[in-house]
Amino acid sequence: MSEYPKSPLMGQMMSQPLLISSIIQHADRHFGNNEIVSRRLEGDLHRYTYRDCHRRTRQLANALAALGVKMGDRIATLAWNGYRHLEAYYAVSGSGAVLHTINPRLHPDLIAYIANHAEDQYLLFDACFLPIVEAAAAQLKSVKGYIMLCDRGQLPSDSKLPTLLCYEELIDASSDDYAWPIFDENSASSLCYTSGTTGNPKGVLYSHRSTVLHSYASAMPDSLNVSGRDTVLPVVPMFHVNAWGLPYSVLLTGAKMVFPGAALDGKSLYELFEQEQVTFSAGVPTVWLGLLTYLAQNNLKFSTFKRTIIGGAACPPAMMKTLRNQYGIEVVHAWGMTEMSPLGTTGTLQTKHLSQSVQEQELRLQKQGHAIYGVDMKIVDDDGRELPWDGATYGNLLVKGQWIVDAYFKNEGGDVLQDGWFPTGDVATIDADGYMQITDRSKDVIKSGGEWIGTIVLENIAMEHPAVQIAACIGVCHPKWDERPLLVVVKKPGADVCREDLLKFYEGRIAKWWTPDDVVFVESLPLGATGKMLKNKLREQFKDYTLPTV
Ligand code: ADP
Numbered sequence: 001m002s003e004y005p006k007s008p009l010m011g012q013m014m015s016q017p018l019l020i021s022s023i024i025q026h027a028d029r030h031f032g033n034n035e036i037v038s039r040r041l042e043g044d045l046h047r048y049t050y051r052d053c054h055r056r057t058r059q060l061a062n063a064l065a066a067l068g069v070k071m072g073d074r075i076a077t078l079a080w081n082g083y084r085h086l087e088a089y090y091a092v093s094g095s096g097a098v099l100h101t102i103n104p105r106l107h108p109d110l111i112a113y114i115a116n117h118a119e120d121q122y123l124l125f126d127a128c129f130l131p132i133v134e135a136a137a138a139q140l141k142s143v144k145g146y147i148m149l150c151d152r153g154q155l156p157s158d159s160k161l162p163t164l165l166c167y168e169e170l171i172d173a174s175s176d177d178y179a180w181p182i183f184d185e186n187s188a189s190s191l192c193y194t195s196g197t198t199g200n201p202k203g204v205l206y207s208h209r210s211t212v213l214h215s216y217a218s219a220m221p222d223s224l225n226v227s228g229r230d231t232v233l234p235v236v237p238m239f240h241v242n243a244w245g246l247p248y249s250v251l252l253t254g255a256k257m258v259f260p261g262a263a264l265d266g267k268s269l270y271e272l273f274e275q276e277q278v279t280f281s282a283g284v285p286t287v288w289l290g291l292l293t294y295l296a297q298n299n300l301k302f303s304t305f306k307r308t309i310i311g312g313a314a315c316p317p318a319m320m321k322t323l324r325n326q327y328g329i330e331v332v333h334a335w336g337m338t339e340m341s342p343l344g345t346t347g348t349l350q351t352k353h354l355s356q357s358v359q360e361q362e363l364r365l366q367k368q369g370h371a372i373y374g375v376d377m378k379i380v381d382d383d384g385r386e387l388p389w390d391g392a393t394y395g396n397l398l399v400k401g402q403w404i405v406d407a408y409f410k411n412e413g414g415d416v417l418q419d420g421w422f423p424t425g426d427v428a429t430i431d432a433d434g435y436m437q438i439t440d441r442s443k444d445v446i447k448s449g450g451e452w453i454g455t456i457v458l459e460n461i462a463m464e465h466p467a468v469q470i471a472a473c474i475g476v477c478h479p480k481w482d483e484r485p486l487l488v489v490v491k492k493p494g495a496d497v498c499r500e501d502l503l504k505f506y507e508g509r510i511a512k513w514w515t516p517d518d519v520v521f522v523e524s525l526p527l528g529a530t531g532k533m534l535k536n537k538l539r540e541q542f543k544d545y546t547l548p549t550v
Pocket of ligand 1: 194195241312313314315333334336337339342368424425438440441530532
């Protein structure tokens with residue numbers, strides 16, 4: 001972090017560091033009676049207020065201090081979205097320690113790698129993850145104790161874990177008299193590892209300043225648009241880039257929070273949306289598939305749900321249309337990444353677009369959107385030359401801003417910036433109005449005869465077909481063209497379509513040479529720990545596939 005020159009005349013406004021503890025203090029002081037509802041692992045609903053949450057957060061901060069946790073120490077969590085996880089978010093960061101959220105869907109060996117790399121001191125975990133923790137424990141070098149997020153009396157008596165503590169006992173034994181420390185806003189607040197689809201995961205170390213600024217910016221009307229009149233249900237897990245910042249932005253605005261716990265199936269989600277009158281949600285496209293299938297099978301509608309953010313992977317236009325036209329839900333397409341805290345762009349219209357045709361508006365909303373204030377972006381060619389914003393030229397997408405990674409934790413990967421810009425690894429176009437559209441991840445793009453074919457476009461078209469549940473497109477070796485597209489498809493339950501019909505479906509929708517060379521039908525597609533398609537697994541699976549065009 002560099003020092004900037006000082007003006008001879010400095011402003012005379014209060015200088016208060018941007019600290020995460022200020023969010024929970026604000027939430028308690030100004031919206032203390034507002035509710036946080038959590039579906040617990042036991043299946044029941046837990047409810048309490050922001051004020052209760054703040055009190056228990058202070059108790060947890062005292063408990064951690066009594067365990068010897070100091071500023072800068074890393075405290076790990078392996079937990080679903082719920083009130084205790086939220087308490088850990090604020091108690092750990094607020095006291096100056098660093099919250100390290102680990103994705104429980106990772107293999108125990110990878111969890112051990114991450115926890116060792118982060119040098120985690122304590123590990124807080126949901127009871128359902130005990131087997132994973134036990135499987136990883138022997139390899140964990142720095143962990144001094146394990147804290148199970150459970151009630152008194154729920155601790156297993158036969159666990160092999162060396163120091164196993166009960167969360168509620170720690171809380172009960174601790175005073176709520178705790179003054180949040182004031183420190184430099186650039187101090188580390190939390191740590192998230194990238195999913196490591198290629199190579200080992202790398203840590204992104206957020207600061208209090210970056211987190212608070214991201215929370216402000218992400219709550220704005222043309223970002224996530226969180227308001228005090230919303231009831232927000234984050235489906236995106238708190239272990240996936242801090243649930244896209246919602247644990248902070250929701251409390252900052254005084255909205256009601258609803259946590260789904262581990263029950264992410266269509267039925268459980270639908271019931272929670274209805275019972276708690278949820279108005280706003282956020283998640284990756286694959287979770288909405290489950291929910292939409294459940295709604296269709298049971299002929300159900302939502303009564304209060306009005307708006308959702310879909311991101312983390314390209315939202316298929318067919319899904320947007322179904323949500324909008326059949327269920328009256330506004331879909332905001334968002335793009336970002338772990339390295340960006342995560343929010344970079346959101347797809348909302350400006351006044352000048354309102355007079356355009358519905359079709360033009362739909363096409364615009366399918367893009368990943370405009371940069372939110374605090375993020376700048378550009379597209380460049382392989383030599384780093386900036387490319388035009390014409391909506392057609394695609395290039396490598398670079399970003400910079402206040403909540404974008406400067407270097408990975410412990411400097412893994414060395415100097416990652418290019419002239420102060422972070423290369424996202426995505427390939428995109430930007431149009432004259434500043435709307436960015438992702439064509440592909442650079443490692444997924446298909447190189448056919450020296451030209452690029454974007455797989456997202458091919459997948460989106462396939463998913464417009466009424467018989468297609470989900471589709472993925474990968475490049476397969478071709479002696480003449482280097483690579484050609486292969487479409488891998490999961491059909492909707494009870495629906496049927498053949499290869500020829502699906503290929504015909506591309507006619508007129510796309511340049512002929514982009515049409516996939518072949519279609520394979522499968523039962524399911526490999527999904528990663530954050531619910532995204534694992535294209536590398538798919539490429540591995542089909543690496544010896546012979547295309548009919550060979
Ligand atoms: P990982 O998938 O490696 O865990 P992230 O969760 O940080 O990493 O995902 C970031 C990547 O996800 C982006 O670089 C981009 O490729 C993809 N992504 C995120 N949002 C979108 C979107 N709306 N459309 C297309 N791709 C997206």
